[in-house]
Amino acid sequence: MFDALTDRLNDVFRNMRGRGKITEDNVREVMRDVRTALLEADVHLDVVKSFVKEVTDKALGAEVVKTLHPEQVMVKIVNDELINLMGPIDSRIPWVAGGPTIILMAGLQGSGKTTTCAKLAKYCLDRDKKSMLVAADLKRPAAIDQLEVLGEQLGVPVHAERGHKNAVKVCRNGVGIAQKKLIDVVILDTAGRLSIDDELMTEIANVSRAVSPHQIYLVLDAMTGQDAVNTAKNFNERLELDGVILTKFDSDTRGGAILSVKSIVHKPIKFIGVGEKLDRLDEFHPDRMASRILGMGDIVSLVEQAQQQVDVEEAAKLEAKMKKGDLSLDDFVKQMDKVMGGRSLKDMLKMIPGVGGMMRDTDMKIDEGEITRMKAIVSSMTPKEKTDPKLLNASRRRRIARGSGADVEDVSGLCKQFIQARDMMKAMAGMGMRDRMKFGTQFAQQSMAGGKMPSFKAKTKPKFKPGRKDRRKARKRRSR
Amino acid sequence: MGLFDKLKSALGKTRDKVVSSFKTVLPFGRKIDEDLLDDVYDTMIQDDFGPATADRLVDAVRTAWKAGDIAESQDIITHLKQHIVAQWPPAHRDLAKADTGPTVILVAGINGSGKTTSVAKLANYLKKQGKKVALAACDTYRAAAVLQLTEWSRRCGVDIIKHDQGADPGAVAYDACEAAVARKADILLVDTAGRLHTQDNLMRELNKIQRVVEKKIPGAPHEVLLVLDATSGQNAITQARSFSEHVTVSGIILAKLDGSAKGGIIVGIRDQLDVPVKFVGLGEQIDDIEPFDPETFVEALFAE
Ligand SMILES: Nc1nc2c(ncn2[C@@H]2O[C@H](COP(=O)(O)OP(=O)(O)OP(=O)(O)O)[C@@H](O)[C@H]2O)c(=O)[nH]1
Ligand SMILES: [Mg+2]
16 A cells, blocks of 8 residues: 555665765655655645655754665654654553443545444453444434444344434433443444534534544544645544544555554544445554555664674774675575574565565575584684685595584685675675665575575475564564 | 535644645745745645646746746745646546447545545436436445445435445346446446455456446447545546556546645645546535536636
């Protein structure tokens, strides 16, 4: 759904990469494009303006100039700001102890209230909570029938009073019945209304006053344009919302409303609707949404890691070495261990923007045993051999194999791999993003075809597949 | 109340609440400069024109200003009005009509955009013109959708052809065409289920409905009307494009124009696709529909 925005940002950052360093002019130019991309995504104008200012300030303030890949740092800044804009969010529903939790649903016509009510009932069902639906949309023809059909599908009771005109009464009665029947959650479906329709806004305010709901949610179509903010503001003025549920997220909308609502109305997005079926209601996670907006794989965590583990100076040195192509095996293994530790080559390549999607089916693992073995191999080399593995003839390889307890084949494989990687890095150091992506895939294919190698192995069935415990260990180590 | 007043009053309601409307950014007699053009751009964005269209229109204004054709804020409104209105020539806005037999109008759109209500309004509108109208309930998917249309058919006093929920919408369309011919209906309005333009299987289903209609009645469907929600943002352009790829969209109904959104997306859509707007929806009641009139639309957009 965010594809188009992602593409735009990708383009923007790709162009930037071509320029090498970030200057104030660069940043401003890039941010003009980001601004257009966000407007195309229906982010509210005011939000776009402050977002762009915020990011520009941060980018100019940060030491992006010195870093390995300035565009990656920019991505991280944009990403962090996006998360800021949408979060923090607690998407759980605060249940009320010892009485029905009353949830009032409100929104414009056609936003998806009725379906979302049923989805919430399903959500309750899955959590062993008894829920009841109240049909208080007394305006749209067959709205009551619609809710009854959905209730029946779920086996959830529906309170309806046909022929009634007074939504306040219907809701009050519904809540009363729920209390008697020891229902855990009452969900009130109301008629769609325009936020500028005074009469109907007064009606729903009266409903709210009559039943004092514990949670009031605004249901908003994710495809809404600039008006999303006005609507949310108006509803919030009359109802004091507790959250917003965005619907129809399974479309290709870029969903700018999501960015706007929290920052202007200061109400969290609680859930997103991602399909017509009643189980298609997801909790909302700002971080996931932000990386979805950016669609840049794990680049953010790569940058985070790199920042933690490789300090700026060292990175600069490394970059220089990479460029000249005189990276040593020592550097290589050290870097692999630091940046990749426990990660598969696939993961590593996924971090390069644009490569992720192409890598789906390959399963190339580099396990911790192999890293250890590589370290052992390298430590059995002389300093000269470390910088110039071409020196390694058969007898030297045998010596190293003996010294490190590895196979001769492993030693050969590592050398070959290292030379390949060094060439790749040398080439990549001077490349734009697009070329890097191409290169990355080629490299992956080569490694796959490369047969027996100690690292970067292409396996259909990996010798060692990290179990959940190992992965958790690896994650812990990375996050340290 | 005529369309103009209705629109104006609907738009007027929000006008007061919106901080920067054309009225406030374009005070009478203000000399044009880049700041003013920025304000015009911002206002267009807030009206959902979208950045590309807003850019294009502001560029046009700038060119006219640089050329000395316009000088003050009020000229901008006149200039834009001409520019925008010219995009919708009157001939494009009439409903097509069958030479003989029933005219079939297929109504499609995403979920909740206002299809069923628009079908009801159109039925009423055409019936008032003395046409014999029948409805086809091809939304067999959404809960109680058939009941909803049935209720409208009762209120309008027009025929409805329907199957049970869950039936094949193609089969309903088939029966509806036969019934429309047999009962000598002038107009057959086909309501369809809401579907996202990204749901390929459902878009193919829509195409199948169109093909059934094509086979049953030569020349049909005479109109395929896409119902767009006036509150929607730039995604509406994608909707219009995708629906056009699957069925022969011949016009747009812009529903919910009585809300606080101004429906600026149709300007953007007109910029990119050759699909005219035929009707606007202005409320939930059966009479709340008007043929689209670009003069009035733009007038109301810039009204003080
Ligand atoms: N204010 C206003 N509401 C409208 C307008 N047209 C439709 N509605 C309302 O929008 C809601 C959805 O309308 P429907 O006609 O059921 O929409 P639909 O596209 O058929 O919906 P699905 O079949 O569920 O996809 C209803 O509450 C209508 O009353 C309009 O022009 N103005
Ligand atoms: Mg419908």
